[in-house]
Amino acid sequence: MRQRRLLLVPMLLYLASSVSPEQQQQRPAEEIEIFRNLFSIQPPHCSKTPIVIAQASTSSNAAASRSGMQMQFYLGLHTTVCFRLEEGVAVSTDHKDHLAKEALAQKHSSWLHTVRLDRLEHHHPISQRYQFGIPEVKADCICECNAASDSCSAETHQYTQCPEDQNRDFLTSCYRTFIPNQTPVGCPAGSSAKLCCEVKFRPYRNQTYTAVKVEQPSTFATFVYTAYDYSNGRWIEKDRSTIRAQLDGGTQERYLDSLRRIALTVSAGGRASHQLETGMYFANSNPGGEMEELRKEPLNEISDNNFDRLGWYRMDEQGKFHVNNGIVKMEEIHKAKVKNCHDQTYRSIIDAKHYLPGNFNLSKPLEMLYPWIQSARIYDGSQRQVIVTHAEGTNLHVTLQVNGEIDGHRLVFFHNSSRISDFTGTILVDSRSNRYFNVTVYGASGKINGAVKYSTERNSAEIFSFTSYVHDLNASNRSMIIPMPAVVEPGPRMICMYADEQREEQAVCRIVQYFETPLEIDIERNTWHEMIGNCPSCNQININGFSRFLNPMSWVNGVASLGDFVMMATDVLVYVCVLVVVYVILTKIVIPICKCWICPMYFMSRSNKSKTKKPKQRTKVVDDDDIGAVV
Template sequence: LLYAILLPYIIFSFPHSFSPQFKVTPPHCIKTPSIIAHPSKGDGSLKSLEMHFSIGLHTTVCFRLEDTNENSSLSSQSLLHTVTLSRIEHHHPVTQKYNFGIPEVRADCFCECESTERCSSSSYEFLKCPEGKEQTHGCYRTFFPNQSNKSCESSSPMGSNLCCELKFNPYENRTYTAVRLGDPSTFAIFTYITYDYSANSWIERDKNPIRIQIDGRSQENSLDNRGLLKLVVSAWGRVSHQLESGMYFTQSNPGGEMEGIRKEQINDITDTNVHQLGWYRQEERNGHFYVQNGAVIAKNVHGAKVIDCKEQIYSSSLAANFYMPGRFTLPPYVEERHHWIERAAFYDGSMRQVIVSHSEGTNLYIGLHLAKGSEGNVVFLHNSSRIDSFDGSILVDSHSRHYLNLSLSEATGKLNGLIHASESVASPQIHTFSVYVHEVASTNRSLLVPLPATVDKGRKLVCMRAEEEKEEDSICAILPYHEEALEIDVENNSWRELKGRCPDCNHISYNSFIDNLNPLKLFGGFQSLGDGFTKAADLLIYIIGLIILYLLITKFIIPVCQCCLCPILVAKMTRSREEERERAERRRGDRRKDKVVDGAYV
């Protein structure tokens, strides 16, 4: 406890020993042209002063208030007042939200040469798969009749049937969150800090961050704790850059920091377009994945055809985008696609607001109201600018945006530049620009400067100078011109050849044998005159087959069965025939005797 009490006094007593670690440095101050209003005086009123000036993003305006009163202390006069436009933010409300995954799709199919109950329209068309041992997150059946039956031993006139199960699982178990962003509100964040220079070091006296909405009416806020300084920001209207409203997505990270947002073609919460992200949804209550109206969608998007039915070889394709296996890559973050965005992320875990921070923007026109002020005691201060050398190139990216890619060496402050029409210094100037390096000490910095389309192809002479230097003191360099090809991102779905597994398919069974004996089957699928001749030939073959079957049964099978199964019956029939023959011979002998006796008696 004693150590905790004495530690602040120890640090305060030895500022030089701790200054390297806790060194305070004011920001780089820019030159500030300002308009100062006349002080207003009334009966019993105090003098006041209003100053109006423009300020850019990440720039700082610095001034001192020098009190002419002899009784004022030197410390109050040495205070350095700084106003920095730290950030410009867009706060987008989230109006829709749902979770989805990238589906990893697998098609398991088998082919039947003949129609069976195992593969039929009633068991495979517009149906979900029955729950089985294999764990999937969505499974739907599809049916493809009238397929090729060239390899089938007994080909059906209707062709073979192909039955498939379309199985879905989230790719790498990753989950994404889609959100719809509405129109934003615009806020400017200012930072007011006062510094005091004492004992050869700067001390931070007062610090006050101020957030002001700038797309409404003019706002007024006090800078200091005593209310002597007030900041007035007028309504600004629409900013030069704004992230368009619409659907965006981010990778879900439960319990961790949310990633940035990405832009892609994404379904609204009420849509199920398989050519856009978000058609494979996740239920919030149980975490299961599904395809809305999946049985119908599977029928519409899945294509399959038989290559060899007997060998169970087929090809499959999916008329959809954003699925695996296939070509799917995450699009870049919006800050990588738009250079004017410094960061775009959700405000917190509730995911109800997305804050877009700008890295560049137009100047704000602000007013500074000083109570008890006069025109004579406000002194604006600024640091000098410097540049040692630079290099870079003129770039046209894949989205046809023109940039000057600059690499600055030992630079600080405001730097002015110009671009000539060619490599010659005598060529006309076609564009001028200014860049800012906000560090107080000279540093190396890389910058992207937007350029107009008038900066056309070819190497250009570019000259730069510090703001305080004359134009003839500029340093110049010839920069190359690079142009990237337009970005073409067309996803082509290809057919994939696969092999199915069905050990019981295409084997002769009792049902298939009885089904082939049905004569009504010959008259199915009559669609043309050629089909009529084919059916007539099939009918003739059917009749000839019946005749041959009849003769085979009556002339061969039945006698053979009688000989093999009933030998006693055959012997009895032979004996009965012999006995019948003997009785017939006796009757004939008796008749002859009767005739002889009758003749002798006469």
């Protein structure tokens, strides 16, 4: 057997290379036949089902009425009913014809017929669809103290997009913001600082998501009919069909077998026990176009523009990402404040959710949040439908009718015995307050009953009972999720499980622990990001800026209190002292040195003149004395 299985890959490769295009339609059937030959066929586990014998109403048109018996029962999801068709023999005058019909009846009566409720689906129509991303955000700002500067103004940066840049890739979108009236830290006195920013967005890891709005669904049930014959020590599949029935309308009737003798009629007693709510959902879009599982998160509809929800960073028809109505809304969501305008340091934040850098957590797929969902996906063919496949559901009312010309035929139903060896599990309450018993059964098959006790004692009172199914003919290990009511309170307790044919005294009992997960909290908190701008042309001294400080009236601008007046007076005093020091240095040191260096003969001639003037004065004094003496 192992060698036959090892030959599977070469055989499939040979089929893929040798089959001509005209034979491609026949290739799937041939491959299935190969698998059937390699692995033995085995019927599914036949469930124990109560059967009600019914009688069909008589049609007013006798020619159109159909003879035959009816069997009614309820069929649950993933449950299989099994029966044999035991037929009588019609009365015939021809002995050969009588023998032929008897042989045919005996041949078909040996078949084991199975009907399985394989799938229960909700098909939700999609009324809205768009694509979006999770953006990486980067804000580059510059601070300008000069009100007349052209590098930062409302004209260039308010309600506008960034200019085209060849270095910017196709996926990046850029918007400008203008934030005036900043604290003039690092600016000259009397200045008014302002910030001009360029906010750039790029999809995180180039990942794209598809948002859809789902509406009220239609319900479909899929039945699988298979007929087996046991011959030469092995099971052989003799007939097979798949029937999909719509359950929202009236009663649906289909033929199961290829001979059109066994008719199945199905109706739902009401809606399915669970249904996906109408609203917005999203899924990851893979590069090949395949959609992943649906997820639930606060999401913008196609006409909404809420930055606290997903879907504000969208992709247009050309494949370019943009902020929805970003030219107008960017002034509202981008906030920034200056730390030091001269040093070009500032803080920036985006008043939104679901962006990077920051904390954002996408929700888990629906099949991980809701135990009743087996899968929930966007149908890849047209992306106009969402198909939710149920993991559990209500029972359907099924009627089987055997039609034919042979009298005395009847259906004989069979079921396999159930068993269980052991189990382990825990009682869990998840973050959405879903309470369930997560159990793994060992060596189990068929219908398994369970009982939850009030305490950890086996003899304590029973507070809840349940039934689960293992749909395997052979004993196997299976994990299941069984919903629990609120009466199962915190704390360990005893749970007993036993097969349907066993007495409760033969049950396997185990003490099961209880675990509870706290409710979800909003862990997304925006934080300020400190950054440094790059603007060599900002805060340059020019004639207009310098002349403004020569006006004494500008000194008293902004003086609104005694403290401001003291600061202004101190500044004036400091400025006066600085001017006096500068004057002394210029007149006593700088100017003489410059004169000496430019014209040294000027000082030499000046010193000679001073020497010649002094003796003349002395001579004049002596002459005056002499004259006095003479007199």
